[in-house]
Amino acid sequence: MAMRIYNTLTKSKESFEPILPGQVKIYVCGPTVYDFCHVGHARSVVVFDVVVRYFRALNYQVTYVRNFTDVDDKIIKRANEVGMPAIQLADKFIDAFYHDMDALNVIHADVEPRVTAHIDDIIDIVQTLVDKKVAYVSGGDVFYSVEAFADYGKLSGRKLDDMVAGSRIEVNASKRNPYDFVLWKAAKPGEPSWPSPWGEGRPGWHIECSAMSRRFLGETFDIHGGGKDLIFPHHENEIAQSEAAHGKTFARYWMHNGFVNIDNEKMSKSLNNFLMIKDILTSYHPETVRLFLLSSHYRSPIDFSDQNLKESEKALDKIYGLVRRFDEEADIRGGDRDEAGGSYWQAFCAAMDDDFNTAKGIGILFNLLKEGNRLLDDKDAGTDESRKQLFSDLRRMGNILGILQQPWQAFFENRTQNQLQEITVSATEIDALVTERTAARKNKDWKRADEIRDQLQALGVLLEDKADGTHWKLAT
Known part of the structure; x- marks a missing residue:
């Protein structure tokens, strides 16, 4: 059977046909590194890790790109809160990301670019959009004009006229349309910035992925992926700016994984129910977490509970x-x-x-x-x-x-050690009771032997009498 992929762009399953036979080029939006990874991040990373593993098992030559956003409003805000340079903060949480994902057996992407290493690529594509008059400069910022792109909304299914009519977003006098989005932000005191034709500043969020995907995969590539929360505005805006700049299809297939719920409630910061991977792995084997994350279809929501x-x-x-x-x-x-x-x-x-x-x-x-x-x-x-x-x-x-x-x-040694932490008896104590029971059985003291068996069973320890002696294991 030919491979079929649900394409968010067409809202249907389509036969997968790569641009180049035998090759697959994939770009997945990576984390904005201002905090430790939570289970929602892990789901997206694990899902696309499996996608890449499977393509390679089918002998496709895969080029997999997953980025790090290492300059952003959230990073700057957090850095100011903790009194640390923004770049240093980003480095800290990139290291934490690798620590968590390595524990989850995630294979590193082929290319893992950081935004700050591709400022020139970003400036180049912004300049192209300005030259084509689909972007404009206002007050030192550069904005993309959504009205200049006739297909705006084709990924999310939103109509621009309807969005504007029902808009509740904050009015910005610098914008021609409330849904115009920033490509380049003018520098503010104390923030990281780089020189550009429009003055000192830094990139907007959406333009980063357009520039880095073009740099490593070309103007058109096979699969773009990420969480469903990125469909609008992030991926919608990526399409608008990339296709306006290059005049061709940006990505042929769009894949989006579903949300993670925590005990039947949507994971959100307002509910303070974010679960960090580093904390989850103190209680569960990494492969248990992987198996759980893959136990539902990637497009479906999944409920994370003990x-x-x-x-x-x-x-x-x-x-x-x-x-x-x-x-x-x-x-x-x-x-x-x-x-x-x-x-x-x-x-x-x-x-x-x-x-x-x-x-x-x-x-x-x-x-x-x-x-x-x-x-x-x-x-x-x-x-x-x-x-x-x-x-x-x-x-x-x-x-x-x-x-x-x-x-x-x-694996079983690790499982046993983790289980022992949850019961009130040590392995040494279990061994001593097993030895005592063996002696009782040898002396035909069946009552004492049964008492020890019952005592251990109450503690969650099961005994197996075999020809070579008595073995114990923890009940699961």
Whole structure:
């Protein structure tokens, strides 16, 4: 089946056809770095990380660009609040972004430009717009004239006349139209600024992405992505200024991920319900967070709650559990099997080809888990080759989803340590009780042995009596 992508521009799924056969050029709007990353940022980054992983698995040559906005009103405001130079503040939170995203197994983009390194590119495109008379200078600022672009509103579906008629935005005497937006801001005392044909100043937000995408991907590229909150005005304005400047299509496909809700309420600063990734990762394994973020279709809203995280945690335990069983009970050496993949990998690819449906893909992965456990339970039910193919398919799915990125031994050791922090008994104490119970059983003191089993079970510790002795694990 040919890949189909929901294009926000056309409001429909379209067959994906890259501009250059075998190549994909993607630009995704990155963070404005004035604070730590929250779960909303993580969803967008993880979603497009999976998109890129999947294209590469299909042997496309991908050029992936994700920017950092490192000069902005929010950055300047925060820097003044904490008494730190704006550029230094931005550097601090870029480092924090990498720390969080590396923990979430996010592959770095091929190019990760910072706005402050591309001022000349920005000035060049602003000058082009001024020369074409779709932008004008007013009071040291440069504004884009939305009325000069006949297709303004084509991404968001908004009509300019309706917007102006119902406008509640603050009146700015420097603008010809309330919806004209700034391309270049005149310098203010104490703010970072750069020389330009219109005087000292700094870029507006929207023009930055037009300039950086053109610099690294050209005037027209395949996919532009970001969160739904960027459709208007940011992406609408990017289209207007880029297509006016170059006279050609800006991006062919527009992809937007849905919002994150917190306990059924929209995440917002007014409700003070932003959850930072650095805080979430103190309680949950990074792959649990990834699995949760991918458990719904990327265009759908997703509700972030402890209950939903716990469900993803249990799901990840089951996935690693099958990896452990394959390693302990089956000979899975020999690498990948059929280059085209088995039936589960092919079904997974069909789900991904349908607008990157990771939710359906994860469902297929769990069908594989059931089959894998069945084949390990009943050695006569399959062949060594079928088991190896299942394991190969599982690994390939894991690589796309960004999970199964560590040995199962390390995963379960990490899980056990985290769980031990939540109960009132240490591993040393558990081992001592298990030793005492073993001695009681040897002495036929069944009452004491049962008491210890019940005591540990009440603490969330389960015992398994095997031929080589008693083993314990924490209940999930």
